[in-house]
Amino acid sequence: MAEVAPGTRPVLRMTGIGKRFGTVQALSEVDFRLLPGEIHALLGENGAGKSTLIKALTGVYDLDTGSVELDGTPVRVSNPHQAQRMGISTVYQEVNLCPNLTVAENIFLGRELTGPGGVIRWRKTRRVAAELLARFGLTLDVGARLGSYPLAVQQLVAIARAVEYRADGSATDRDGGSATKVLILDEPTSSLDRDEVRVLFSVMRRLRDEGVAIVFVSHFLDQIYEICDRMTILRNGRLVGEYRVADLDRVGLVRLMIGKELGGLEALAETDRPPVGDPVLRAEALGRRGGIAPFDLELHASEVVGLAGLLGSGRTELARLLFGADAGDSGRLAIAGEPVVLRGPHTAIARGVAFCSENRRAEGIIPDLTVRENIILAMQAARGWLRPVPRDRVDDLVARFIAALDIRPADPELRAGALSGGNQQKILLARWLITQPRLLILDEPTRGIDVGAKAEIQKLVAALAADGLAVLYISAELEEVLRLSRTIGVLRDRSLVARLDNGAEVTEEHIMRTIASGAHR
Amino acid sequence: MNAPTTVAAAPATATTPRLRRVLHDRRLPVAATALLFLMMYGYGSYRYSFDAQVGPNLLVNNCYLVIAAVGVTFVILAGGIDLSVGSVIGFSGMLLAKLIVAYHVPAGVAALIVLAVGTAGGALMGGMVQVYKVPPFIATLTGLFLFRGLSLVLSKEAIPVDDAGVTQLAQYHVPLGGGTFLSVGALVALVTVAVAAYVLHLTRFGRQVYAIGGSEQSALLMGLPVGRTKVGVYAVSGFCSALAGLVFVLYIQSGDPLHAIGLELDAIAAVVIGGTLLTGGAGYVVGSLLGVLVLGLIKTIISAEGTLSSWWIKIFTGVLLLAFILLQRVIGVRGTNRA
Known part of the structure; x- marks a missing residue:
């Protein structure tokens, strides 16, 4: 735990930061300081100014007011490249690497290890890259294309790239880059599963122990309490405060972030009416090879069915099948009692099925x-x-x-x-x-959005279901699935392994055990 | 460097079956093109009993196309397209002829001027793409019209080049043994391919070309000089087109304002048949060389057949192009990893 001792000099100090876009004051009078060897959470709802602050720090935006000091020296950062050379590295939420190039190349792109005549020394590049990744506990074929690895690995490679200056300082002197002092991780965990997060965290801890100051942006409060030492909270472009994680509990944190009590979040009591009438949608042994094993599923009006499972367990594949985005190769599907063969999303839409993709940007x-x-x-x-x-x-x-x-x-x-x-x-x-629509399929509707908006969307879903809509709700957050759903489908390894009727005895623990064991059919 | 303390478990690193590994190898399309070339050549040798000079002639007769295709490879690898190639070739030939014949500029100096003009023209189009965000298709389309028009301004008629040095160079043959030979143009083409391969694989500029073709946004955020590189690839293409224009003059010893019309399409076809992804980011310049050779071989075989009309060349080219584009889809070279 990093102490804010009087003697500790912050590695980074931002004072009185202000930034305006047109008529919107995105940041005003924000102070932010970072101590060496700490993991510091930057928290706030969407629109609180986190991204703007990060972009101001990394030189994507110019500052309107305020000053930045790095190691006690005032600096002006005018672009991300310069920031990196000063030792401020950023890994963005979307992996911003080139999937068509090799792992080693991605790490060294832009500061290639060159020999005489500017010739790239491939063998050395691969060797240094492999050594660097080994320090992160990753053994990869660094000569393989980055795109052939899972997203989580790509994320770790992005981090390796960000801190690469430490690996072999002598080789990169052409750029005059200095060792990474500040590492900014913007939502690094949003597409990772539990194990991958664990690997990421161990890398973060190791970097922290080496003295790197890490800024961690995440919407997962659990993760913040697990890994962070201190936190800075922003709201509406203003600084709310800086706290030691140990000094602020979750309720207090959420209250500070949204500036109001979390009204109604617990009040989403299940309407325990049993489903009435024919199911809106009935799938029998529907499946798709390579996508999801054949499954049975019924959805009734006014019912929220949750799907729980790890990333890659087939949640999205199941949803895409119901929407006709992928064609099934086995089983039957009936919507509103009528058997249908979905030839594409338009046939599903025509029958009143709506689908909100998890990938809302793309x-x-x-x-x-x-x-x-x-x-x-x-x-x-x-x-x-x-x-x-x-x-x-x-x-x-x-x-x-x-x-x-x-x-x-x-x-x-x-x-x-x-x-x-x-x-x-x-x-x-x-x-x-x-x-x-009759049936609304929501795939990760609350991913990457803040606590307040999350609660609003959950409330909205509950209200829609109360109005008679059938909802299929997919979420990586068990707590959310538990709160909203009447029935919970549990997926594991691309098959629907269990259906649980939500009740007092069904807990997060219970679902997790089901995911782990696959029993309870 | 710190010693690792807590070694984290390595996440699943895709235990790819061998077949998938082969299918995902980026060199597969080039290998397919090479194989196709060998099979076609074997078939041709067997059926029409090719003499030994047929192989070298593929290069001799298509040297300008090889050079142009090299330039286009750069542009396509970076995710762009260059439609001005044919016009720049035509214009370069005219400019060279005009400089030598009308202004009595020494051939060497004239060649340098032509190369400079071609490079500048390419850079200008690159600038339009980069600075004004004009889509490459449009920017180079303006080049296509502009340079064709300019060549007609230089002269409406063909200008024969009767410079002694040029003639000598044009007739110089590099013996390969066994009575076969390469022309100077063919040598220039081979050197161009070698230099391009060196630049693409062993220099920063080359790797930036691939990076931009893979993801321009990422390249930007990685702090790569995206603007410079993008202007650079069009300049390279302009240079290659000008060089191809010079070689073209060597080949037919005159400049003609209507030369090389539509040649950009042949060059693009050759690049695609050579296995370069039209969306950028993957491909090899050697593939483009093979692509040109395959196109040349189609011509040779069809003219050797004798009974087939010349439009069959276009039909076969079209079929082949389609096949290779489909192959690119099947291989799914850009297959993204979702999980």
């Missing part, structure tokens, strides 16, 4: 279209391009859904890409709700 939101255009998309698609939706009807609908889902800022003409993750998710929800 597969959902179209960032360059406005909020209004994004919301109206599915409805227009369902009508066909020959019958445009009348403009005043569009405006009316969009206004209603923006208000109902509390999309902020409530401006239908804003570019959707400019909104925060939570609000983008709400736009996707609005897009599908406007088509009045």
Whole structure:
């Protein structure tokens, strides 16, 4: 545990940081300091200013006000490359490496180990890369393409790249780079499973012990309490405070982050009515080779069925099958009592199935279209391009859904890409709700969004189900699945291994054991 | 360096079956092209009893296309496209002829001027792509029209080059033994391929080309000089086109404003048949050489057949192109790893 002892000089001190975008004051008067050899959580809801602060630190944005001191010396960082040379490295949420190049090459890209005449020394590059990764507990074929490894490994390679200056300082002197003093990890765990997180954490601890100051941004509170020493909390672009992790419990933390009591989060009591009537959707022995083993599943109106399972357990594959995004090769599917063969998403949509992808940036939101255009998309698609939706009807609908889902800022003409993750998710929800579906499939709707927005989306889902919608809710967070679902399907190794009726006896522990053992069929 | 303290378990490092490993090898498309070439050559030798000079002639007759394809390889690897190649070749030939014939510039100096102009033209198009974010297709389309128009401005008629030095160079044959030979143009083409391979695989610039083709966004965030590199690849392509124009003049000893129309499409076809991914980031310049040779061999075989009309060349080229694009899809070289 790093002490904020009077004698400890911060490796990084940011004072009075301010940044304005147009009319929006993204940061004002924020102070941030980082001690050597600590893991420091940077916390706040979406839009609190975390990303802006990081980008200001790494030179992506210019500062309007304030100053930055590195090792007691005032510095001005004007671009990410310069930041890296000063010893400030960043690993972003999406792995920003080149999957078409080898592991070794990705680590050394831009500062290749060259010999006389600028010739790249491949053998040395591979050897140093392998040594570096070995320090991280990774034994990889560094000559293999990065894209052939799982995302988690790619993430670790990105970190290895970020701290590479320490590995072989002499070889990279051409750039005049200095050892990494500050390592910024922006949501590194959002796509990792439990074991992978463990590996990442052990690497982080090792780097911390070597004296690197690590900034850790994450929405997983458990992880913050597991790994961090201190934390800085931002809200609405302002500093809330700096705390030692040991001094602040979770409830206090959440309260500080959202600035209000977490209303209604526990009040999502299950409506324990048994499902009535025919199922909205019934799958019998539906499956797809290489995707998911044949499974049976029923969804009734007003019912939330949760899917729990580790990353890669087949959660998304199951959902894609129900939506017709992938074609099944066995079994039967009936929607509203009618047997159907899904030939593509359009057949599913026509029968009232809606699907919010887990990959909202790549597969959902179209960032360059406005909020209004994004919301109206599915409805227009369902009508066909020959019958445009009348403009005043569009405006009316969009206004209603923006208000109902509390999309902020409530401006239908804003570019959707400019909104925060939570609000983008709400736009996707609005897009599908406007088509009045019977069944809504939500794949990780709360991934990467903050606690407050998460609670809102959960409340929304519960309300929608109470209104008669059938919901298939997929989430990596067991707690969330537990809170929302009446029935929980547990997946493991690409098959549905158990269906649990949610009740008092079903706990996170219970589900975890089911995932581990695969019993309870 | 610290000694490792707590060694973490290595995460599952894909225990790929051998077949998948082979299918995912980036060199597979090039190997396929090489195999195709050998099979076609074997078939041709057997059926039409090729003489020994047929092989070298593939290079001699297509040397300008090899050089142009090398330039296009750079651009495509970086995720772009260059449609100006044919026009730049035509213009370069005209400029050379005009400089030598009308202005009596020494051939060597004229050649240097042509190379400089071609490079600058390429860099200009690269600048349009990089600075003004004009899509490469459009930026180089303007080049296609501009340089073709400029060659017609230089002269509406072909200009024969009757410079003694040029003629001598054009007629110089490098003996390969057994009565076979290579022309100077063919040698230049081989040297170009070798230099390009060196640049692409052993220099920073080369690796940046691949990185940008793989993910421009990532390359930017990794702090690579994306702008410089992108302008660079178009400059390389401009240089190669100009060089191809010079070699073309050597080949036919005149500049013609209507030379090499549509040659950019042959070059792109050769690059794709050579296994380079049209979306960028994967491919080898040697593949492009093989691609040109395969195209040349199609021509040779069809003319040797005699009864087939020349449009069959285009049909076979189209079929082959389709086959290789499908092969790229099947191999799924860009298969992303989701789990």
